[in-house]
Amino acid sequence: MSAPTDAVDLSARGGTASGRLDLFTQLRRDPWALAGLIVVAVFVLAAIFAPLITAINGQNPYDYNLHALDSSGAPKGWGGGISWRHWFGVEPLTGRDLFSIVVYGGRLSLSVGVLATLVAVAIGVLVGLTAGYFGGWYDRVASRVVDVLLGFPALIFIIALTAVVSANFPRPVLIVLVMGFFSWPSVARVVRGQVLSLKQRTFVVASEAMGAGDGHVLWRQLLPNVGATIIVYATILVPSMIGFEAALSFLGVGVPPPTPSWGRAIGTSVQWFSTDPGYLVFPGGALFLITLGLNAFGDGLRDALDPRTSRRRGILHRIAPRSARTHGRQRKVTA
């Protein structure tokens, strides 16, 4: 980690071949980041191939297996009904295969997490780039909006929103949109800060002097140079979005059944966990592992791109404290 890198130049050139190589070398030396990446890769593959994986055992997350339950509705057998047919046991009351629920639940968590992050990053980058570049009253208005939204009780507001939005509006879309909407301000703030310092740099000034239009400068000069920051930022946003979705489902206002969801499984397990802790442990463990993997990978990526860890200072030096700050802001919504 202490090896000198070209992280600053990497960002300034928008990621040249040598810069990218450097990044991978750095990541490879970071066992935490590597482990995180492997965990994430396993979950992504499991989510993509969920029907194939559950078919190995002839299971799916929707079919009831009432024969696996006793008369009180609790799973028969050890560990919540763990057997060669049901690797993680079965769900109380319905007998649905818990392994299938966990594997399919990853599809929901990952897709909602990634899509909400994309929404947040798209709005945040657009607002941050233009506010930083154009400045003036537009910047002042945008910054004020960012401040207001950062101080908004997002969790309370989203829960309240679920009460009034029509049931015909697809719930996953609603969740992606509102989570993305409440998360773009921190992205906009970081991007704006970087653009403010980038637009003083010679390559931007030269480009403007040669007669480039605003669109060219924004798209071709500035955007590629904030790319590294955006990637680090997005990596850190995904786990907080996953946690957010799980929290909503836990509270019973997320994606409705029968779509398998980790958060909902954990929420239902509240009534069972003194008799059937397995029902809490497997979905909970999956949620914890994917979040941990993404966080570890995000930390490693940030360290690799952060000049402070290589004793060099540059435009990226603000990432670490900023991202930590937002990280806090994202985390606390699930308190």
Place this chain on the structure above:
Amino acid sequence: MRIARLVTSRLVGVVLVLLVVTAITFVIFYLLPSNPAQLSCGKPCTPENLARAKQFLGLDLPWYGQFWEFLRGIVMGRTFGTGADAIVCNAPCFGYSFQLNTPVTELILTRFPVTASIAVGAAALWFVSGVAGGTIAAVWRRKAPDRAIMTVAIAGVSSPAYLVGMLLILLFGFTLGWLPTGGYEPFGDDPVQWFLHLLLPWTALAFISSAVYARLTRSELVEQLGLDYVRTARAKGLGEGAVVMRHGLRNALIPVVTLFGLDLGTLLGGAVISERVFSMQGLGALLLDSIGRLDLQVIVGITLFSAFLIAIANVVVDIVYGLIDPRVRAA
């Protein structure tokens, strides 16, 4: 004088923010096609009842009239309906629950001590442990204490509060039987039971949040300790403890305090998840119940109340800044 000006300008700012927040909340919950009259008309909802509810709620007014009534209610109180069935809602009137026949403000105030007990205790615990952990990690950077603390911290950052809470209940409540598994005991009734009931929620919240604070404190302190003024302090012979505590930490804590203000403000507005896990009847539980009943006035009231708390927390943080940081005072 400067402090007075700072306070005034922040207060003006916060009033503007609150107006915007109130307007957004009002538009989304009362003007979008959610039909508040239908929701508060009760069962059975006959057409006469519906018309009565509409007039009662002031929904026969144009939208600006409705918004004005709503704002005026918060500041001066309002009266729903006229004559003998009139319902008076005293200021600050955040609405009236027709299902529970209670002003929303009263509902919020009866639930608030529960949420405040959870939030304040947890916040104190996570602030102290987070800052202490972050400081130790920064001072022994890249040594064993740093690695240990940061490993715990990344686990904390990655765990959902409810998962930690449920595992704590499972261990200390069901298995060991040392602590109650849920519920709330008012402080006035029995301070010892109050404390015992809150110990697990505090621990669960502090575990996940102090991780964030430890990471933030560490990264800020590491940055501060590399700056020239710290070298000057060391060069003039100041002990390492004084350098870290009096110089480094004081500057490193500025962003930590910002985050703390916002987090505490948010949590005071409803510890939704902890209240659910530990079966405590606070603001968050009230919100979830109201959603189940579609009690729109209560939902809006809680949303606004929590937005107000965050705005107030922001002002307090800004003023505290002005007191501890001369640069802010001058600006």
